[in-house]
Amino acid sequence: MPDYSKVFTYEVEGLSYTVSLYEENGVVMGDIEVLEGAMDVNAVYFGDDEFSGPSASLGGPLNMNGARLDGEKIQWDGTAVEKSDPGLGPDGTDKETYVEAGDTLTVSLEGVALDDIDVLGIRATSTTTEEGSIKAVSDDPEEPEDPEEPEDPEEPLLEKVLFGTQLDEAGGVIDGVAIVGEPREGYELSLPEGQEPTFENYLSFYENDVDGYDVASLQTIKFYEFHPDGYPVEIFSIDAPEDGFQSSEEVLAAYDEAIEAGALEPAQEGAELMAALSLEETGEETETVEEETASEEDLEVA
Incomplete structure (x- = not known):
């Protein structure tokens, strides 16, 4: 398992997932794991906690227009990652970007450092939410604790x-x-x-x-x-x-x-x-x- 540095969570009725970030060969990677429900991941956005300047955006149905964090408009940094067009198409639920509970989809977030990712967004369609799509925003990532090493058994003390x-x-x-x-x-x-x-x-x-x-x-x-x-x-x-x-x-x-x-x-x-x-x-x-x-x-x- 990768050595995760930040874990973002998102939960609404019918869908929940985590995005766990780590670095591999100098590139930030993210494991999107669905915990409940399903979704077709179309795009991934990221940003720091400073919402000023131009915002990255993908055109058409992959945009994050209208997404807010605590009522504030988000400024997405860098280049958003496009994963797929909306619609399952002929592959149906076998589509590569369609993930259900228990599935994990790995994405690459090039051109950004781990320390500069404080907010993460996912644009997804074919979701198991009531609306059928999401423009999800997650912040306050957890920093996973180092896994505890198994304790060595105590040596017997002899008289x-x-x-x-x-x-x-x-x-x-x-x-x-x-x-x-x-x-x-x-x-x-x-x-x-x-x-x-x-x-x-x-x-x-x-x-x-x-x-x-x-x-x-x-x-x-x-x-x-x-x-x-x-x-x-x-x-x-x-x-x-x-x-x-x-x-x-x-x-x-x-x-x-x-x-x-x-x-x-x-x-x-x-x-x-x-x-x-x-x-x-x-x-x-x-x-x-x-x-x-x-x-x-x-x-x-x-």
């Missing part, structure tokens, strides 16, 4: 990411780096203050700020949120392909794929449930979690 570089036979991480989004007791590494805890930022920190580790050595990446009692709960993980990750872009692609597949949805549902129920942990359950947490926090020294 803890564990980059695992060595696994035991059961798949547990025995070497790697755990990073939290903000300083937390028991954790050596956290993102810089003020940095959003998105996965891209975690990965950049792992690559650039942690010595002795790189993307190629990754075997798994585990993602956590913290329970209200303070211990981490794994929400999902992504594993490296058989030949390992070849670049950070490949890691991010694997993460995006997991998110799009709904990796975070069960975690969000679980968090809502925990908040609603406010369950208390038993002594046996707490002991188990503490043992698991301790084994993970041994990995904090990188």
Whole structure:
């Protein structure tokens, strides 16, 4: 769709249309779109808001004699655009300049600048108005707002990411780096203050700020949120392909794929449930979690 600059409207009983102006290769163009009814567009006139000097006019039935704007005679600028003679002729409603609701007719308004068009007129016959013809005048064009760009989806904010570089036979991480989004007791590494805890930022920190580790050595990446009692709960993980990750872009692609597949949805549902129920942990359950947490926090020294 063209980038419209001005939109003129006209509405009477039985007929309504818009004329949307834009510039193409230095020439002003107008899309005449019929919203209701139909008409045979015979001529298009245009002018600025200064009604002085000679007025452009087409002879015979294509003239705009008698057209007024708020009771004032209009001075049309430049050369009016002739599109067709009145009468549908043998083509009937198939005539090129005959437009019905839903149709658009494009016209070229040469020799004028967009800023100089404040009033627009259309001479049309075979209209669906009571009179059967119009000498229509439109002013006060709207300036279309820029279409809003679709907002980028919000990046998930993560509380803890564990980059695992060595696994035991059961798949547990025995070497790697755990990073939290903000300083937390028991954790050596956290993102810089003020940095959003998105996965891209975690990965950049792992690559650039942690010595002795790189993307190629990754075997798994585990993602956590913290329970209200303070211990981490794994929400999902992504594993490296058989030949390992070849670049950070490949890691991010694997993460995006997991998110799009709904990796975070069960975690969000679980968090809502925990908040609603406010369950208390038993002594046996707490002991188990503490043992698991301790084994993970041994990995904090990188």
